[in-house]
Amino acid sequence: MRRVLSFSYYNLPSHLKTCLLYLxxxxxxxxxxxxxLIWKWVAEGFVHHGDQGTxxxxxxxxxxxxxxxxxMIQPIYDRLGQVYACRVHDMVLDLICNLSHEAKFVNVLDGTGDSMSFQGNVRRLSLQDRNKDHQGTPLRNFTGISRVRSITIFTSAINIMPALSRFEVLRVLDLSYCNLGKSSSLQLNLKGVGHLVHLRYLGLAGTGIRELPAEIGNLQLLEVLDLKSNELQELPPAVGKLRRLIYLNVYLNKVVPTPGVLQNLTSIEVLMGLLVSVNIIARELGNLARMRLLLIHFKDGSLDLYESFVKSLGNLLHIESLYINCGSGETSxxxxxxxxxCWMPPVHLRKFVSWMPSQLSALRGWIIRDPSHLSNLFELILSSVKEVQQQDVQIIGGLLSLRLLWIQTTHQTQRLLVIGADGFRRMVEFRLDCGSAAQIKFEPGALPRAEVVAFSLGVRVAKEDGNRGFDLGLQGNLLSLQGRVRVYMYCGGARVGEAKEAEAAVRHTLKARPNHPPVHIEMKPRIAEVLMMTICVRTRRTDF
Structure with missing residues (x-):
């Protein structure tokens, strides 16, 4: 087997050999x-331009x-069948570690006594210190640290990290999920980061930092800045000097950029987690014409702010993934x-996620004007839609690339929605919650590839509209189910007996399916609450 793996490795093009050894x-x-991993390859210089536009x-x-x-690597898939990570088989890892050792490509310190030698020219360090009591003597005595180009530190090894001032040609510094916060006993801080003028990648995700030093503006070659899951509240003006920045992630912080910062970051392709509260910042987004992924939070909503944002969005012709959130409690x-x-999505758009009040009139407008603009839409999440009409179901069902749909309505008026057999042919995850004002039925052959399904049932509406047996068309349908079926059963206005009857009917139909999917029925309100409401109503009727 080792000969086969060696043969496979030596048959790789040189750029793939380098990328594989890095693992x-x-x-x-x-x-x-x-x-x-890919961003690290980019920062290391392993990825070369085919042309300037790529x-x-x-x-x-x-x-x-x-x-x-x-x-050569094993892909790991998410629930939609998309690769999000990988693993390296033990035998492949053993091969590339030996090859890397021979070529002095990567040096590993794992604290087990089997670490690779630190003698000679060390270009890349991986600190994996599994022995948490290790005191880091090899690094203190290692004189070649100034020539290291890349260092990746895993959490248990952070205490043997040398001072940043010792590095002179560092391109990659990854401290992700190492404790650098106030509770850390670590003497390392980021005050020397401005010395690392060759740095391309700075990974500080989940480190507990609360602010960035102003000297970060010295990192003129920086391409990747990962700051997610920290306690930052602002991006200092110095970040605006990082004109080669391609990736900026401040997700799960409460970061408000200083006005003037974004307009200079014209190389940005990925921008995640910014909090936008003033028009000038929304307008600056329009300068980031290379943007492929944008995740944005609005602190609160105003018409002027939205207009500025939509105008800027019109300049982002390469956008593939758009996530919009609003922290305002107001419904608008x-x-x-x-x-x-005012906005026509580019044909590249694959993901559109809105965690704020929305109208489906926008979607209708895009489809009517030019359906091809949504031909690549893969994921659609609208968490607070005013209502869904049958026309909307047909429009969305016709999006052939769509794999995930999640819609929740707030003011539903159409009492019956039918999921037909001619739409949603490639849907993998389907979630439609229309509250208590509607029932959802499935025609024979509906959702043929759906593995995860969630839908709502208004018990009172079903009874009033003649569906006394609560037949939702589930028999003989949904043959690809693998995950849990979730039913949001709205019991408001229904009797306790009707709620129990609806639950029993739906559960019986789903349990009878050949693939026996797990079923979760979420009663809203719960049966006990329905019983209490019924008692209260009867009491009021007899109360003179």
Missing amino acids: CIYPEDSTIDRDR SLFLLGLNYFNQLVNRS FELMDLLGE
């Missing part, structure tokens, strides 16, 4: 995040897929109305 920085049995990340993605296709449908009237 020995990860400990055995690691789940390796695909995107994070995204380095997309080229790196092609490298990753080639390694998967050649069975203005943004989606503006999107429907």
Whole structure:
């Protein structure tokens, strides 16, 4: 087997050999995040431009897929069948670690006594110190640290990290999920980061930092800045000097950018987690014409702010994934109305996620004007839609690339929605919650590939409209179910007996299915609450 693996390795193109060898920085049995790995390849200089218009990340993605296709790495899939990570087989890892050792490509310190030698020219370090009591003597005595180009530190090894001032040509510094916060006993801080003028990748996700030093503006070559899951509240003006920045992630922080910062980051392709509260910041987004992925939070909503955002969105012609959230408690449908009237999604759009009040009139407008603009839409989440009409179901069902749909309505008026057999042919995950005002029925052959399904049932509406047996068309349908079926059963206005009857009918139908999917019926309100409401109503009727 080793000969076969060696043969496969030596048949790789040189750029794929380099990318594969890099995987020995990860400990055995690691789940390796695909995107994070590709950005590291980019920062290391392993990914080379085919032409000036091609995204380095997309080229790196092609490298990753080639390694998967050649069975050199094992892909890990999400629930929609998309690769999000990989693993390296033990035998492949053993091979590349030996090859890396011979070529002095990566040096690993794992604290087990089997660490690779630190003698000679060390270019890349992986600190995996499994022995948490290890005192780090090898690094204190190691004189070649100044020539290290890349260092990746795993959480248990952070205490043997040398001072940043000792590095002179560092391109990659990954401290992700190491404790650098106030509770850390670590003496390391980021005050020396401005010295690392060759740095391309700075990974500080989940480190507990609360602010960035102003000297981060010295990192003129920085391409990737990962700050997610920290306690940051602002991006200092110095970040605006990072004109080569391609990736900026401040997700799960409460970061408000200083006005003027974004307008200079014209190389940005991925921007995640910014909190937008003023028009000037929304307008600056329009300068980021290379954007492929945007995740944005609105602190509160105003028509002027939304107009500025939609106008900027019109300049982002390469957008593939758009996530919009609003922290305001007010119900306003203005943004989606503006999107429907003033913005036409580019044909590249694959994901559209809105966690704020929205209208489906926008979607209708896009389809009517040019259906091809949504031909690649893969994921659609609208968490607070005013209502869904049968026309909307037919329109969405006709989106041939759609794999995930999640819609929740707030003011439903149409009492019956039918999921036909001619739509949603490739849907993998289907969630439609129309509250208490509607029932959802499935025609024979509906959702042929759906593995996860969630839908609502208004018990009172079903009874009033003659569906006394609560037949939702589930018999003989949904043959690909693998995950849990979730039913949101709205019992408001129904009697306790009707609620129990509806639950029993739906559960019986689903339990009889050949694939026996797990069933979760969520009563809203619960039976006990329905019983209490019934008693209260009867009491009021007899109360003189």
